[in-house]
Amino acid sequence: MHTLETLPFDNAFARLPPHFYTRLHPEPLPRPYLVAASAEVAGLIGLDPAELSRPEFTQFFAGNRPLPGSDPLAAVYSGHQFGVWAGQLGDGRAHLLGEVAGPAGGWEIQLKGAGQTPYSRFADGRAVLRSSIREYLCSEAMAGLGIPTTRALCVVGSSAPVRRETIETAAVVTRLAPSFIRFGSFEHWRVLRQMDELRQLADHVIERFRPECRAAANPYDALLRDVGRRTGELIAHWQAVGFMHGVMNTDNMSILGLTLDYGPFGFMDAFDAGHICNHSDDDGRYSYKSQPQIGHWNLYALGRALAPLIGDQAAVQAAIEESYAPAFEGHFMDLMRAKLGLAQALPGDEDFIGETFGVLQQNHPDYTQFFRQLGRLPGREDAAGRGATDAPVRDLFIDRAAADAWIVLWRARLGAEGRSDAERQAAMQAVNPKYVLRNWIAESAIRAARAGDYSEVTAVHDCLRHPFDEQPEYERFAAAPPDWAEGLAVSCSS
Numbered sequence: 001m002h003t004l005e006t007l008p009f010d011n012a013f014a015r016l017p018p019h020f021y022t023r024l025h026p027e028p029l030p031r032p033y034l035v036a037a038s039a040e041v042a043g044l045i046g047l048d049p050a051e052l053s054r055p056e057f058t059q060f061f062a063g064n065r066p067l068p069g070s071d072p073l074a075a076v077y078s079g080h081q082f083g084v085w086a087g088q089l090g091d092g093r094a095h096l097l098g099e100v101a102g103p104a105g106g107w108e109i110q111l112k113g114a115g116q117t118p119y120s121r122f123a124d125g126r127a128v129l130r131s132s133i134r135e136y137l138c139s140e141a142m143a144g145l146g147i148p149t150t151r152a153l154c155v156v157g158s159s160a161p162v163r164r165e166t167i168e169t170a171a172v173v174t175r176l177a178p179s180f181i182r183f184g185s186f187e188h189w190r191v192l193r194q195m196d197e198l199r200q201l202a203d204h205v206i207e208r209f210r211p212e213c214r215a216a217a218n219p220y221d222a223l224l225r226d227v228g229r230r231t232g233e234l235i236a237h238w239q240a241v242g243f244m245h246g247v248m249n250t251d252n253m254s255i256l257g258l259t260l261d262y263g264p265f266g267f268m269d270a271f272d273a274g275h276i277c278n279h280s281d282d283d284g285r286y287s288y289k290s291q292p293q294i295g296h297w298n299l300y301a302l303g304r305a306l307a308p309l310i311g312d313q314a315a316v317q318a319a320i321e322e323s324y325a326p327a328f329e330g331h332f333m334d335l336m337r338a339k340l341g342l343a344q345a346l347p348g349d350e351d352f353i354g355e356t357f358g359v360l361q362q363n364h365p366d367y368t369q370f371f372r373q374l375g376r377l378p379g380r381e382d383a384a385g386r387g388a389t390d391a392p393v394r395d396l397f398i399d400r401a402a403a404d405a406w407i408v409l410w411r412a413r414l415g416a417e418g419r420s421d422a423e424r425q426a427a428m429q430a431v432n433p434k435y436v437l438r439n440w441i442a443e444s445a446i447r448a449a450r451a452g453d454y455s456e457v458t459a460v461h462d463c464l465r466h467p468f469d470e471q472p473e474y475e476r477f478a479a480a481p482p483d484w485a486e487g488l489a490v491s492c493s494s
């Protein structure tokens, strides 16, 4: 176990040539205080959980003191934002402290919100308490759901004012990932026509994270296929759990297939395929139903960037078409079958799952509750009648007849398999979360934190680490949005 002073820092990214980044120190935050910290994430880097309660912990992760052995830098990247080439971006408010080898691999440690960098453009380099709590909670909620994601170690707040739509206060969220390299990191060098740098970056990713690509006839083609497959699987996960990223710009797409850069994300409450979680996304480019296509679009942006290393455009196209869509479709079907309690893949499943989404779209039941409650229904209609056995699902529908008609189809499909109710119900509860980070839950934790009570952040965090377990003490977090949360809007402002 390490102390804060003995973390074994290394930084492979910093061994790339100097124009990949700028070395610089975080800007201190006045009067920092600890909002929340995760002992589990500390464990990923072998940090003794007792270190979390030292006053120095807050100082280090406010960016007020350099962690011994760290060598902070901000990385450059570019990207497409809302479908338009945005030119150079970069870590405008993120400082990569370095990499620490943990029991199960290396983790880069990054402070987000610790001051301006050469890539800040006109922005202040800060993050607000609200968005930092959202990133902290959602990173760990996604990890709890088994969805690939960056992780979050802690949130440190400060009384320093930060101007957004209103005046808010500053915070720093510390996040961890094997790498924060984005699609846009590759687009950057391609657009500058700096092919040596493009190759160095690709070689870095292959060497550090995807050594198996080395054996392929063209390692860069293999890398693009790997990214295509992982991105397809990631977005299948998002769709299945009802997660919307909100800003799927190419600079927010992880080369490792992780959920990256939590901003105006949302989890589906009442199902609506057209739902737009980002209030700033006027055209709905990143709506729930658009995410799979956008993943594909983003891979083409990455493919264009890697094309000089792969060869001709036909090879790039083949690499994307043979990886992304099959991975997305295969994984999505598997996840949806599991959510519906189906153990076998049978012909006609695609139609049935399509029909299920049609019924959800017509009736807008709460998405998370629908699947969770479905896991309580018996596989056969009880002699006592539908009212008794099927109430948990029927009650989510205004049109009870529509629910009944769908349940008949579902039971017919279940009947094609021989699983016992007990076995199927247990399997369904293990894949259909009871608790997701609904906007209203994040918002209530944020409101309490603003008033100086951080216990709600910790409660939400503890609950969402085990989203599939019944947790009677957290029953309140399983609820659909209360009336006060009716008009909650989340924008890009963070």
Ligand code: AMP
Pocket: 089, 090, 091, 092, 093, 094, 116, 119, 120, 121, 123, 124, 125, 126, 127, 247, 251, 252, 261, 263, 492, 494
């Ligand atoms: P995002 O939309 O949050 O992914 O950010 C897009 C770009 O703007 C990235 O290069 C960020 O680093 C940068 N950025 C966002 N907010 C700030 C801020 N408050 N200060 C500096 N840079 C920022």
Ligand code: MG
Pocket: 251, 252, 261
């Ligand atoms: Mg970003």
